[in-house]
Amino acid sequence: MSGRLVERKGLRYTPSGVPVSEGWLQHSSAQNECGAQRLVEVELAVLAMGETARWLQAAPLGGTLRVTGFLAARSRHSKMPVLHVNSIEFLEGNENGSILQEEGRRQEKEAR
Numbered sequence: 001m002s003g004r005l006v007e008r009k010g011l012r013y014t015p016s017g018v019p020v021s022e023g024w025l026q027h028s029s030a031q032n033e034c035g036a037q038r039l040v041e042v043e044l045a046v047l048a049m050g051e052t053a054r055w056l057q058a059a060p061l062g063g064t065l066r067v068t069g070f071l072a073a074r075s076r077h078s079k080m081p082v083l084h085v086n087s088i089e090f091l092e093g094n095e096n097g098s099i100l101q102e103e104g105r106r107q108e109k110e111a112r
Contacts, residue, residue, distance in 0.1 A: 003027035021053035
């Protein structure tokens, strides 16, 4: 799924020290349904863990991303879907991924 990162919470850690980043991805696309074009717009909660969380944390708000992963319920008590991100591809605004990765590490150190 591709879209713009429109919201992101601060980096947090699980009790075992795994970094976690959460945010919202805004998707908009034209889809074909029963032979007719349809504009599809949705905002979806995203969650990334480990190294992927650092990448999500360093991504600029408003930047366009393509993410892959899986959908799961937010919790045992809330069936709201959350896209658990396994990989992130930056579609704009990132000419040098290593700089972005270093920015993510810097933000992680500041959060501690």
